[in-house]
Amino acid sequence: xxxxxxxxxxxxxxxxxxxxxxxxxxxxxxxxxxxxxxxxxxxxxxxxxxxxxxxxxxxxxxxxxxxxxxxxxx
Numbered sequence: 001x002x003x004x005x006x007x008x009x010x011x012x013x014x015x016x017x018x019x020x021x022x023x024x025x026x027x028x029x030x031x032x033x034x035x036x037x038x039x040x041x042x043x044x045x046x047x048x049x050x051x052x053x054x055x056x057x058x059x060x061x062x063x064x065x066x067x068x069x070x071x072x073x074x
Contacts, residue, residue, distance in 0.1 A: 008043055008044045008045060009045060010044065010046040010049065011035050011039050011042075011044040013031055013035035013050075014046035014047075014050040014053065017034075017035050017049070017050060017057075018032075018049050018050075018056070020053075021054070021056040021057035021060065022056060025060040026057070026061060028053050028057035029053075029054060029061065032050050032051075032054040035053070
């Protein structure tokens with residue numbers, strides 16, 4: 001099969017972004033944005049993975065930063 005006729009697969013950066021969004025939200029957010037740009041540029045699959053990584057990453061980051069602020073009363 002020629003390189004021109006390949007079927008685009010799932011973006012690897014989107015998969016890594018989702019994993020990192022759960023483990024280390026700031027890095028997952030950064031990688032999710034990079035994956036989103038790559039997917040738009042190359043047409044690869046994984047748009048939902050990148051979007052999920054962004055949503056999970058921002059949600060966890062807000063919880064990890066917001067809960068201590070509310071508890072400590074700042």
